[in-house]
Amino acid sequence: MTTKGWIILGAVALSIILLSSLGAMLGLVAGAGLAYLGWRQATLSEAIVMKVLWWFVLVIGVLVGISSLPGMIGVVALYLLLKLYDKWKETKDYSYDKF
Numbered sequence: 001m002t003t004k005g006w007i008i009l010g011a012v013a014l015s016i017i018l019l020s021s022l023g024a025m026l027g028l029v030a031g032a033g034l035a036y037l038g039w040r041q042a043t044l045s046e047a048i049v050m051k052v053l054w055w056f057v058l059v060i061g062v063l064v065g066i067s068s069l070p071g072m073i074g075v076v077a078l079y080l081l082l083k084l085y086d087k088w089k090e091t092k093d094y095s096y097d098k099f
Contacts, residue, residue, distance in 0.1 A: 003091055004091060007084055007087060007091070011084050011085075015081065017074065017077040018074050018078055018081060020074075021070060021077070022074060023071075024069075024070045025074040025075060026068075027064060027065075027067070027068030028071035028072070028075075030068075031061050031063070031064030031065030031066070031067075032061070032065055034057060034058075034060060034064060035061030038055065038056070038058030038059075038060070038061055039054075042054035042058060
């Protein structure tokens with residue numbers, strides 16, 4: 001099999017992995033967003049009750065992020081897919097057909 005064939009096969013496999021872990025990746029983003037929101041608002045608020053509530057939001061965000069940790073497989077697949085695309089652009093197909 002040629003180099004381009006292996007690149008196409010790898011791209012198909014990584015695309016399937018990426019699409020199958022898309023939900024976990026979205027959960028990972030939502031958890032990180034909740035954790036950041038909770039941390040930011042907890043540091044800005046002055047009332048003790050609001051600090052406790054925002055820290056509760058922070059803990060929920062961290063737990064959502066931990067439960068969506070398989071989304072990291074999708075992130076790695078996306079990174080490898082981008083590297084494969086760069087490799088695809090580098091391959092040159094020289095064809096010297098003499099008639």
